[in-house]
Amino acid sequence: MRLLIVDPRRSIRAAWTSRLGSHELELHEAADESEVRDVLDCNLMSAVMVPFPFDWCSEPSEFLRSIHDVCHHTIALTDGSKRQNEAAFALGVSECLSKHCGIEHLNALVERIRYVSDLEDRVVQAQKMEAVGELAAGIAHEINTPIQYVGDNTRFVRDACEDLMDVLTKCSDIVSDEQPSRDVAAIKTVIHDAMIQADFEYLIDEVPAAIRQTLEGVERVANIVRAMKEFAHPGVSEMVPTDLSKCIENTAMVARNEWKYVANLETAFDSELPAVPCLPGELNQVLLNLIVNAAHAIADRQGDTGSEKGRIEISTHRCGTAAEIRVSDTGTGIDAANVEKIFKPFFTTKAAGKGTGQGLAIAHSVIVEKHGGTIDVESKVGIGTTFVIRLPLGNTTEQGIQPAESMEKACVG
Numbered sequence: 001m002r003l004l005i006v007d008p009r010r011s012i013r014a015a016w017t018s019r020l021g022s023h024e025l026e027l028h029e030a031a032d033e034s035e036v037r038d039v040l041d042c043n044l045m046s047a048v049m050v051p052f053p054f055d056w057c058s059e060p061s062e063f064l065r066s067i068h069d070v071c072h073h074t075i076a077l078t079d080g081s082k083r084q085n086e087a088a089f090a091l092g093v094s095e096c097l098s099k100h101c102g103i104e105h106l107n108a109l110v111e112r113i114r115y116v117s118d119l120e121d122r123v124v125q126a127q128k129m130e131a132v133g134e135l136a137a138g139i140a141h142e143i144n145t146p147i148q149y150v151g152d153n154t155r156f157v158r159d160a161c162e163d164l165m166d167v168l169t170k171c172s173d174i175v176s177d178e179q180p181s182r183d184v185a186a187i188k189t190v191i192h193d194a195m196i197q198a199d200f201e202y203l204i205d206e207v208p209a210a211i212r213q214t215l216e217g218v219e220r221v222a223n224i225v226r227a228m229k230e231f232a233h234p235g236v237s238e239m240v241p242t243d244l245s246k247c248i249e250n251t252a253m254v255a256r257n258e259w260k261y262v263a264n265l266e267t268a269f270d271s272e273l274p275a276v277p278c279l280p281g282e283l284n285q286v287l288l289n290l291i292v293n294a295a296h297a298i299a300d301r302q303g304d305t306g307s308e309k310g311r312i313e314i315s316t317h318r319c320g321t322a323a324e325i326r327v328s329d330t331g332t333g334i335d336a337a338n339v340e341k342i343f344k345p346f347f348t349t350k351a352a353g354k355g356t357g358q359g360l361a362i363a364h365s366v367i368v369e370k371h372g373g374t375i376d377v378e379s380k381v382g383i384g385t386t387f388v389i390r391l392p393l394g395n396t397t398e399q400g401i402q403p404a405e406s407m408e409k410a411c412v413g
Contacts, residue, residue, distance in 0.1 A: 001024075001025055001117055002026045002028065003026070003045065003046060003047050003113075004027075004029070004039055004047070004049065004071075005017060005020075005027060005029050005049050006030045006050045007031070007051050008031050008032060008051075010031070013031075016049065019106060020106070020110070032056070033063055036067070037066065040067070040071065044070070044071075045070070046113055048067050048071050048074050049075045050077065050093075052077055052087075052093075053084070054091070061091065064091060064092050068092070069344055073095065073113055073116070074092070075093065075094070075095040075096070076093040076097070077098075078096050078097070078098060079099060080098030080101070084096075095109065095113075135255070135258075138255075138258060139224065142256055142257055143225075146216075146217035149214075150214050150217040153210040153217075154214060157214075160206070163199070163203060164200075164203060166198055167191070167200065170194040171191060174187055227250040227253035227254055230250045231250045231251060231253075231254045239278060239371075239394070240278065240279075240280065241275035242275055242276050242278035242280045243275055244269075244273065244276055244278075244325060245269040245273075247278075247280060248267060248269070248287060248314050248316070248325070249267070251284050251287040251288050254288065255288055255295070259291060259292075259295035259298075262295055262309060262310060263294070263309050263310040263311055263312045263329070264309050265312045265313075265314070266311065266312070268314075269316050270315075270316045272318065273318055274393065276391050276393060277393070278391065279366070279370060279371070282366045283366070285366070286367060286389070287325075287327070289359035289362070290387050291312065291314075291327065293329075294329035294331060294385070297331025297333075297384075298311075298329055298331040298332075299331075300331065301330070301331050301332045301382075310329065310331060311329070312328070312329050313326070314326070314328075318393075319390060321392060321393055322373070323390070324388060324389065324390050325388070325391075326389075328384060328387075330383075332381065332382070333379045333385055334381070336381075339377060343361055343364040343375070344361060363375060371392070372392055373389060373390050373391040374388075374389070374390045
């Protein structure tokens with residue numbers, strides 16, 4: 001459990017660090033608002049401990065709101081009086097603790113926060129499992145559709161073969177008759193009647209079409225399974241040369257059930273783009289988050305109006321020493337006030353119960369921290385959103401992939 005201790009005075013921070021040292025906590029310190037934001041930008045916190053009153057803080061309400069965006073527990077250190085506790089709660093802190101509290105109160109507070117933090121972790125995990133379940137159900141639906149018409153066509157071909165076998169049996173009987181007693185006209189009549197009964201002309205047209213559709217269905221199922229297999233690429237600890245186009249195609253296939261009802265998905269790949277050093281499993285997860293978010297944003301914009309499908313565009317191209325991936329949608333867009341917050345843990349613009357606030361935070365961590373790249377967002381309310389990912393191309397040597405220097409964080413990062 002991580003806890004951030006805030007106080008302008010180093011001696012006070014050291015005193016609290018000493019008192020909390022026996023609770024097996026990961027303790028962080030910050031002296032002012034700026035340091036608090038720096039710490040919270042890089043770390044998930046279970047709780048933030050701040051001195052009260054907020055005379056050391058320029059805009060207490062705004063400061064607390066920025067903390068609550070990423071951490072749900074704010075502990076105000078008061079003098080223990082009812083007046084100060086009420087004032088702190090009125091500003092929005094979640095806990096009050098006397099600066100002179102005994103060890104029992106401190107232990108009780110830590111255990112309470114630990115319990116709530118563990119509970120939040122389990123809720124987030126449950127939401128993630130729910131999302132995995134929805135994705136699996138969508139994939140099952142994608143496979144079920146072609147399997148259904150493969151089954152229907154196979155049954156049709158089976159029945160058609162039985163009818164055609166009747167015609168062939170009549171022909172075989174005539175050919176094998178060693179002492180034919182019928183003239184040519186009678187033979188033609190027998191065969192013609194058999195063909196009429198089998199609806200021969202209909203079968204001649206429809207059987208080849210049914211076989212063609214069946215093979216297409218089998219190919220579609222094979223593509224879905226192959227995409228799932230490549231999407232769920234076993235995690236690797238080192239960068240490997242990765243075909244971005246294939247990653248995007250596989251992820252779009254896996255997420256198809258999420259977007260196909262609300263959007264058309266278009267891709268434009270740079271055929272000259274070389275393999276990019278990546279952790280493919282983690283990059284696939286980032287792409288999945290962006291595609292699903294795009295589909296949800298478009299669905300939110302459509303609401304119940306039943307308007308035309310939106311559009312998701314994914315493109316790649318080379319940008320200097322980096323490979324650039326752009327994921328654009330025609331969804332609701334993001335309010336300018338929220339754009340800088342979307343990569344923070346637990347922040348979400350989705351309705352309650354629809355998002356964990358973890359997807360973009362994980363995407364930011366994967367792209368910036370693990371790949372040394374950048375992830376930027378351009379958005380306008382009512383128009384749509386574009387995420388821009390840039391990954392260093394690195395250099396291929398006899399020893400393998402050598403990642404390039406981390407890119408300058410010209411974008412959000």
